[in-house]
Amino acid sequence: MIKKIFVLIAILFSILFFSALHVGLTYLLPFPFSKLNVIFVFIVLLIAWWESGWVVWIAFFSHIFIELFSLTPFGLTLMAATLATLFSFWLYQTVITNRSFFAALLLCFFALLIYRGLYTVLLFAVTLITDIPTPEIGFLAATFGWEILFSILALGACYVAAYPVIKRFRPQALSLHDMYGT
Amino acid sequence: MRSKKRTTLILIVSVVLVTTGFHYLGWLQSIEIFLRNVISPASRSVYSWSVQRNNETKQFDSVEALQNAYIALEEDRINNMVDAVDLKLLQEENERLREMLSFVKTNTYAITSADVIGKNIDPIGSTIIVNAGTDDGIMVGNPVVVGIGVLIGRISRATPETSIVRLLDDNQSKVAATLLNEEKSIGVVEGGYGISIRMNFIPQNEAITIGDTIITSGLEDGVPRGLTIGTVETFEKEPYQPFQSAVVVPPKNFNWITSVSIIRSEE
Numbered sequence: 001m002i003k004k005i006f007v008l009i010a011i012l013f014s015i016l017f018f019s020a021l022h023v024g025l026t027y028l029l030p031f032p033f034s035k036l037n038v039i040f041v042f043i044v045l046l047i048a049w050w051e052s053g054w055v056v057w058i059a060f061f062s063h064i065f066i067e068l069f070s071l072t073p074f075g076l077t078l079m080a081a082t083l084a085t086l087f088s089f090w091l092y093q094t095v096i097t098n099r100s101f102f103a104a105l106l107l108c109f110f111a112l113l114i115y116r117g118l119y120t121v122l123l124f125a126v127t128l129i130t131d132i133p134t135p136e137i138g139f140l141a142a143t144f145g146w147e148i149l150f151s152i153l154a155l156g157a158c159y160v161a162a163y164p165v166i167k168r169f170r171p172q173a174l175s176l177h178d179m180y181g182t
Numbered sequence: 183m184r185s186k187k188r189t190t191l192i193l194i195v196s197v198v199l200v201t202t203g204f205h206y207l208g209w210l211q212s213i214e215i216f217l218r219n220v221i222s223p224a225s226r227s228v229y230s231w232s233v234q235r236n237n238e239t240k241q242f243d244s245v246e247a248l249q250n251a252y253i254a255l256e257e258d259r260i261n262n263m264v265d266a267v268d269l270k271l272l273q274e275e276n277e278r279l280r281e282m283l284s285f286v287k288t289n290t291y292a293i294t295s296a297d298v299i300g301k302n303i304d305p306i307g308s309t310i311i312v313n314a315g316t317d318d319g320i321m322v323g324n325p326v327v328v329g330i331g332v333l334i335g336r337i338s339r340a341t342p343e344t345s346i347v348r349l350l351d352d353n354q355s356k357v358a359a360t361l362l363n364e365e366k367s368i369g370v371v372e373g374g375y376g377i378s379i380r381m382n383f384i385p386q387n388e389a390i391t392i393g394d395t396i397i398t399s400g401l402e403d404g405v406p407r408g409l410t411i412g413t414v415e416t417f418e419k420e421p422y423q424p425f426q427s428a429v430v431v432p433p434k435n436f437n438w439i440t441s442v443s444i445i446r447s448e449e
Contacts, residue, residue: 020221024228026303035305056194064201068218069225069300071307071338071346075202082198083191090187123306133354135306143305 018042019065032146044108059085084115108155116144226299308352333409360399379430390417
C-alpha cells in the first residue's frame with residue numbers, strides 16, 4: 001500500500017517536473033532547439049523502461065498542464081497527445097518489439113509523427129468550425145521536423161545516460177541463472 | 183485482444199472528450215485556476231531568467247560595431263530630446279484647440295499593468311501570457327503596449343486571472359495601421375508565423391520611404407490611434423499589383439518583454 005502511494009507521488013512529481021521542464025526549455029532555448037518535446041522524450045523512456053499502460057494516463061495529465069499554455073482550442077493537444085501515446089504503446093508491444101537503443105529512437109520518431117499527424121488533422125478540422133485561419137502546411141511541417149529531430153537526439157542522450165536503470169528493470173535482462181539459479 | 187484494444191481506445195477517447203466538455207462548461211475552472219497558480223510563479227521565474235539571460239548575452243562582433251551602436255544611440259537620444267520638446271508644445275496646443283472647439287471625447291481609456299509570466303508553446307502561435315485577466319477588467323481584443331505606447335499585440339483569450347496576448351508577429355494578428363508618409367497611407371499590419379510583420383494593402387500610388395513610422399490608425403474598436411507599431415525596413419512594389427507591402431521592424435524585441443500595459447476601453 002505504502003509502495004503504491006510512493007509510486008503515485010513519484011508519478012505526480014514527474015508529471016509536474018517534466019511539464020515544467022518542457023515549458024521552461026521552450027523559453028530558454030533558442031529556435032530551433034526550443035522545439036524539443038521533453039514530454040514525449042519522457043513518455044518514450046517510460047514506455048521502454050516501465051512497459052505499462054499507465055504511461056497513457058501520464059501523457060493525459062501532462063498535456064492538461066500544456067493545454068493551460070496553449071492557444072489552440074482546449075482538447076486538441078490533449079486528444080492528439082493521449083492517442084499518440086496509446087498508439088505508440090501498442091506499437092512497442094506489437095511491432096517495435098526489439099528492446100534496443102534504436103527501437104527506442106524509432107518509437108520516439110513514430111510517437112511524434114502520430115502525435116503531430118493527429119494534431120494537424122484535428123487542427124484543420126477545427127479551422128472548419130471556428131474562425132481560426134488555416135495554418136500553412138509547410139510551416140507546420142518544418143516546425144514538426146525540428147521537433148522530431150531534437151527530440152530523437154535528446155532521447156538518444158537520455159537513453160544512454162539511463163541505460164543501466166532501463167536494463168536493470170527489463171525482464172529480458174535477467175539471465176536463466178538469475179531466475180532459476182541453474 | 184482486439185476487442186480489449188477497442189475498449190481501451192473508446193475509454194480514452196471518452197475521457198478526453200468528457201474532460202474537454204467539462205472545460206467548456208466551466209466545471210474545471212477551479213482546478214485550472216489552481217494549476218495555473220501552481221505553475222505561474224515557476225513559469226514567471228523561468229521566463230524572467232530567460233529574458234535576463236538574453237539581454238545579458240547581446241554580443242557585438244567588434245569594438246567598432248559597439249562604437250557605431252553607441253554613436254547611433256547618442257544621435258537617437260539627442261533627436262528624441264528635440265522631439266520631446268516639440269511633442270510637449272504640440273500637446274499644449276492640441277489641448278487649447280480642443281477646449282476652443284469644445285471637443286467631445288467619444289472614448290476614454292484606462293490602463294492595467296501586468297507582468298509577463300510565460301510564452302505560448304504551440305507551434306502555430308506567437309503569444310505571451312500575462313498575469314491580468316477578466317477580474318481586472320481585461321477583455322478579448324484589448325490592445326497591449328509596452329513603454330509609452332508601443333503596440334505589441336492584442337488580448338486573444340482572457341481567464342479570470344491570466345490572459346493570452348497575441349503578438350503582432352503571430353500569423354492570425356491583424357491591426358489597422360497608418361503609415362506616416364506624405365499621404366498617411368492606410369493599410370493592415372499582419373504577422374507572419376512569429377518571424378515577421380508586414381503592412382499590406384498600401385495603395386500602389388502612395389510613396390513609402392525606408393524608416394517611415396507605422397502607427398495604429400484608430401479605425402478599429404478599442405484600439406486608439408497613434409500607438410507605435412514599428413518602422414519600415416523594406417517594401418515591395420510590383421507594377422501589376424494594386425497594393426504594395428512593407429516589412430515592419432518593431433521597436434521592441436518581443437522575446438525580451440517582461441511587463442506590459444493593457445489598454446481598456448471605458449464607456
